[in-house]
Amino acid sequence: MTSASPADAAIRPSAPNLVRSIQYLRGVAALAVVVFHAADRAGGSFGVGAAGVDVFFVISGFIMWVVTSGRPPHPGVFLLRRIERIVPLYWLVTLATAALAIAAPMAFPAMRPTLAHVGQSLLFIPHVAPDGLIAPLIVPGWTLSYEFFFYLIFAALLFAPLRLRAWLVSGCLLALVLARPLGDPSNALWATFTDPILLEFAAGVWLGWAWSNDRLPGPAVAGLLIAGGLGALAWTAVSGVDVAPARLLLWGAPAALLVTGCVAIERHLGVPAWPAMQRLGDASYSIYLVHGLAISAVVRLLRPLADLPPPVTFGASLVVGVASGLVVYAVVERPLSAWFSRSTPRVAPIAPRP
Known part of the structure; x- marks a missing residue:
């Protein structure tokens, strides 16, 4: 499995007080997934790029906590906002893909x-696809099943006192993971909603708690966390270790270290405004959803050129994959988000401390 799902951008990307490190990480995670797929279609390998998904899951837990840790919205309003953020673009891409595949x-x-x-x-229900895999029509959508399941749990616990909420959320997720051996691993619902990868959301929730309560490590420790997270991910890339049996340990833990270090650095030292990185973060969800189709189109167009060097295929796939997401963001996602912003109330964005 592979992507960001970057469906976690509850903070409006254009807000001047947004947590920049989170925004930049969203862009980097989406780019890593694109590189993963572009390399694969060019005959190469960049398996660690799929760890962008794990970064996104940690980010999702963080954002869900910080946007509700003040005066939390009603659970129904919370879920409505999540639906507004995720569903319209995903449905459009899914239905367009289905129509193209039929035509x-x-x-x-x-x-x-x-x-x-x-x-x-369309309903984010894990199921066995006609090809025998547990995957939706557009493969990146597999992460959205996890995202929505986490949102449902989080929404159900918004009534709980704030001092208990992080414990209850992480406790529910841990209970599901511990129950995994008791069920049928061939059942798509059971296999998905007891997967240890769910604990990456819990890691993000606790990071959000640390941000909200000013309990983040200092700059020196934060730097070590970033180095440790990147080093661990690099080791999985060069060692050839099979990540699948221990993804939570080999990709989830480094992802949590990386996000924690970046957020802590911003808390203590600040992060400069980099417009290109902000735009990449803005468009990360669109890039994530459409890059696979764009890369497939590139590969098919270049297929008649049998002698084309793999680096050319890789480069073209990477550029078109990212560019297509930027276009979809500008033409579809951003207007949709603006319309929903005008039609429903929003959780106030959090402000980074200098």
Whole structure:
């Protein structure tokens, strides 16, 4: 499995008081996933790029905590905001993909958009696809099943006292993971909603608690956390270790170290404004959802050029994958977000401390 899901941007990207380190990490995580897929389609390998998903899950837990740790919204309002953020663009991309696959099946030979497959994909229900994998129609959507499940748990516990909420959220997620051996691993719902990767959301929640309560480590320790997280990820890349059996340890823990270090650095030292990185973070969800289709289109267009060097295919895939996401963000996602912002109330954004 692979992506950011970067569906966690509860902080408006254009807000002047946004947590910049989180925004930049969203962009880097999305870019890592694009590199992962571009390298794979060019015949290479950059497996550690898929760890961008783990970074996004930690970020999601962090943001859900900090935007509700003051005066929390009603659970229904909270979920409505999450739906506004995730569903419209995902549905548009999914339905457009299904229509293209039906209209031009030879162009999408791996896709079989049956009614059940499309319906369950739209509703974020984990299921076995026609190809035998547990995946929605557009593969990056697998992370959204985890995201929405986490949102449901988090929303249900918004009534709990703030002093207990982080414990209850992490306790629920841990209980599900511990129950995993008791169920059927071939059942898509059970396999998804007891996956240890859920604990990455809990790590983000506790990081949000540390941010809100000014309990983050100092700059020196933060630097060591960043170095440790990046070093651990690099080790998995060069060692060839099979990450799947211990993803939480090999990618989830380094992702948590990286995000914690970056947030702590911002808390104590601040982070400069980098417009290019901010824009990449703004568009990370769009990039995540559409880059796979864009890369597939590039590969098919270049296929007649059999002697084309793999680096050219990789470069073209990377550029088009990112560019397509930036365009979709500007043309579709941003206008949709603006419309929803005008139509429903918002949680006040958090302000980074200098």
